[in-house]
Amino acid sequence: MKKENCFYLGKIVKKYSFKGELLAKLDTDEPELYEHLDAIFIDLRGNLIPFLIESSQLHKSDLLRLKLEDVDNESDADALLKSDLYLPLELLPQLNGNKFYFHEVIGFKIKDEKFGEVGTITGINDSTAQALFEVDRNGVEILIPMNDEFIVKVDRAQKTIMVNTPDGLIELYISSS
Template sequence: MRKEECFYLGKIAKKFSFKGEVLAYLDTDEPEMYEELESVFVEFNNNLVPFFIESCSLHKNDFLRIRFEDVASEEEADKLLGCALYLPLSALPKLEGNKFYFHEVIGFDVEDTRLGIIGKIVSINDSTAQPLFEIEHNGIEILVPMIDDFIVAIDRANKKVVLNTPEGLVDLYLNN
């Protein structure tokens, strides 16, 4: 499986027991959704390798305690530390309404209720405290905070995000 066909689930943070169990930190608001996993892809040298799960359970709300098949010692678990975990995009639960996955809106047109179509989403910058839509408009990059109050609608059928931005925010980029 290719990484482009998957989503980042989290990473193996530490060993849990001398029997090869590990704790994985999950990059999700709902880690309990992943307690029933049967397998996961582990990234080794930029390759995704399938690992089958013998058992897993939630640990201290943020971590998933995992016992992989064929990993039965601390030495074998050591090799997994720091490795990223991935699942196929098809494993993501479908979101509705104004909830969306970041990867889902890449390429969507952006319509501002006041200004009309202002560009296309080329990326989501989530390295800041507040994630930002990165919108391309005739070679200009427009950054708009992903704030619920700004998001009017996610129109999946027409591949469009409708925003209601405060006056001046987008204008700042367009008037230069």
Template sequence: MEGYFYLGKILKLHAAKGALLIHLDTDSPENYTELESVFVQMNGQLIPFFIESLEHRHNNNAVVTFADIDSTDQASMLISCALFLPLTMLPPLTGTRFYYHEVKGFSVMDENFGEAGIIEEVLEYPHQAVLRVLLKGKEILIPITDEIILEVDRETRTIRTRAPEGLIELYLE
């Protein structure tokens, strides 16, 4: 969903009167304690729902009640639906931390190799996320680790890296 980010998922009914248990897929659930609304994905569309109450629990879970949802029958229609928020609601990151969507189009400057290309996207694999970079029509995959990502310069739209020796050259052969 362009312009939105995935916040979490509706897990199940909670008690009576339409309350729902949700899971917030975030490192910082405390950033979302004062939400007034969320977008619920239903049939491929994002539908706004206004929040009446939101009570955080453990393990990034929370109990939510939505305005105009006042029965378990109505609430059960929302189980397993994904929750989204506009990208403008993401808290800013600093240092070498970045949102994956944020770095698309950034240049990569490697300490050893030099200009390593432009980031096309971030790919998420089960054990590792990587920058998919294009250089002269060739694809280069650079792991996202604290040892490799040295600096994220949002002003110049550049990421400075220290890729393992020979990694970038391997893709260019």
């Protein structure tokens, strides 16, 4: 399984018991969706390794307690600490309306209600306090905040996102290039 065919689910943060159980911090608003998985991929030295799950349950609401097959003691568990967890993309719950996954909208066109077509989404910058659409407009990068108030409509069929940005935001990028 290749990483590009998977999504990041979370990270193993600590051991739970001397029997090899682990606690994983999930990167989701709905951890209950992942409580009864059969298998998971763990990133070990850059390779995604499949592990069968014997049992799993939510622990203190935001952690997932995992008992993996063939991980039966503390030293087995130690080898997996701080490892990233992945699942195949097809296990992502479908989103609808104006909710979307970041990877899903790469390549979508951005249109602004006042400005018209802005460009194509080439990436998402989520390293700042406010996530940003990275939009390419004929070689000029335009950054548009991914603010719910700005996003008017996500049209998956047409692969477009309609936004309503503050006056002058898009022009700032174009006039300075």
